Amino acid sequence: MLQAHSPLWHYFWVAPNILFLILGVLLWRRGLAKQFPAFFAFTILSSLSQLAVYVADVTPTVTPQTFWRVDWANLLVAGVLKFAVIGEIFAHLLCSYSSIARLGRFLIRAVGVVMVLAATLVAAYAPKDGLFGIVSGAHLLEQTIYLIECGLFAFIFGLAYYFRLTFGRPVFGIALGLSISACFHLAVWAVIANGGLPNQTRYLLDFVGMATYHVCVLIWYYYLLVPQKAIVSVAIPLPENNLDVWNRELERLVHP
Amino acid sequence: MTLAIVLVIAAALSLVLTLGITLSRSLQVSKEAGLAGQIQPIDVEAFRNLIDPAEDEYLRRRLPASEFRLVRRQRLLAMAAYVQVAGRNAAVLILMGQRVLHAGDAQTADAARRLVDNALLLRRNAAFALLRIYIAMAWPTSGLAATPVLHSYEQLNGSAMLLGRLQNPAAPVRIAAML
Numbered sequence: 001m002l003q004a005h006s007p008l009w010h011y012f013w014v015a016p017n018i019l020f021l022i023l024g025v026l027l028w029r030r031g032l033a034k035q036f037p038a039f040f041a042f043t044i045l046s047s048l049s050q051l052a053v054y055v056a057d058v059t060p061t062v063t064p065q066t067f068w069r070v071d072w073a074n075l076l077v078a079g080v081l082k083f084a085v086i087g088e089i090f091a092h093l094l095c096s097y098s099s100i101a102r103l104g105r106f107l108i109r110a111v112g113v114v115m116v117l118a119a120t121l122v123a124a125y126a127p128k129d130g131l132f133g134i135v136s137g138a139h140l141l142e143q144t145i146y147l148i149e150c151g152l153f154a155f156i157f158g159l160a161y162y163f164r165l166t167f168g169r170p171v172f173g174i175a176l177g178l179s180i181s182a183c184f185h186l187a188v189w190a191v192i193a194n195g196g197l198p199n200q201t202r203y204l205l206d207f208v209g210m211a212t213y214h215v216c217v218l219i220w221y222y223y224l225l226v227p228q229k230a231i232v233s234v235a236i237p238l239p240e241n242n243l244d245v246w247n248r249e250l251e252r253l254v255h256p
Numbered sequence: 257m258t259l260a261i262v263l264v265i266a267a268a269l270s271l272v273l274t275l276g277i278t279l280s281r282s283l284q285v286s287k288e289a290g291l292a293g294q295i296q297p298i299d300v301e302a303f304r305n306l307i308d309p310a311e312d313e314y315l316r317r318r319l320p321a322s323e324f325r326l327v328r329r330q331r332l333l334a335m336a337a338y339v340q341v342a343g344r345n346a347a348v349l350i351l352m353g354q355r356v357l358h359a360g361d362a363q364t365a366d367a368a369r370r371l372v373d374n375a376l377l378l379r380r381n382a383a384f385a386l387l388r389i390y391i392a393m394a395w396p397t398s399g400l401a402a403t404p405v406l407h408s409y410e411q412l413n414g415s416a417m418l419l420g421r422l423q424n425p426a427a428p429v430r431i432a433a434m435l
Contacts, residue, residue: 096369097372097373097376098373099373099374099376099377099380100376100377100380103380122259122263125259126259127259143263146267147263147266150266150267150270151270153270153274154269154270154273154274157273157274157277157278158273158277160277161277161280161281162379162383163347163350163376163379163380164347164350164351164354164379165350165354165376166281166351166354176274176278179270179271179274180271180274180275182267182270183267183268183270183271183274184267184271186263186266186267186270187263187264187267187268190259190260190263190264190267191260191264193260194257194259194260194263
């Protein structure tokens, strides 16, 4: 069952990507594509490029070299789109608050630079695994993209937590799904790229990665398509206190 | 393999952070009813006294150097406690303001946005001020300006008062009373 080219393997590779493509169409039909253009592009292009890799894998006439070239193209497209989506999440989170928007932009750029340097360093120290350059390079590229992504998401969630900022429901869903996907895939690709594992174990890790992606697609469906429960807005119970005395004191302090 | 283990641990920590924050936020939503009660009163006058450079100068002139450093450190510790409370109050106000942000009434939503913006500024300044206070603890004789925090706090008072008035005209500015 947990073998390459088993029915479960085909399902995990194809189904999430078809679901993701359908999600893109649904976003467009519901007008959410304008609100989240980068994520919309990610749904369409990433799922199509993943399906292209699948077709390249199952078509007997495609040579291994061509397959890895298609995989590289897919990785580059998905990588660029993921960083565009992260930018979109960050813009939705901070840009309406002028007081910290500038600081936020500065910090995320700084974190981005640090993560790129860290990922480059990690890739440079990765052991040579005896595979062809095009294969191990693809593994390292996966690891690099997910490492940067993980760092950026840890920063975004940490910043939102410190400033008690609430993501909107769709933005939160997008961030949560991408973040979970990045963490699991980083672990998987770190082991694949650096662990020197036998093929059988690699297939198991492939299953972990594909299953995680499937769960993330379902998370995106839930947060983007299922409407939020209606929240009954209650007036904030304002605390009782001696307002006049406090205001007089403040006036005295502000205008001595 | 060591590199792989380090990366797996990093990924696990990142996942725990994300899920932990997600969980804490959902718990926070259920506690939001009692938010206003979490605001702690701050004696702004005492804080002003603590950050007054003239007070520091007076103490420097009156006390021997070793005693001054001791007193200065104690004053810095007290200052840090005030700033931490101010930062926590700002966090509560951010949550309260965000709840009202999407109110149907444009004036209330506008006041809420201003409140959130000012509270965010205060939280940012509180973080910077804390950093400066802790650095100053290492060099107690250096100058320290926590004035931006106080300025933000006073601005925040105004925003909270306006939001209080708009939300509940019958009982105006009670939030501000706690600040």
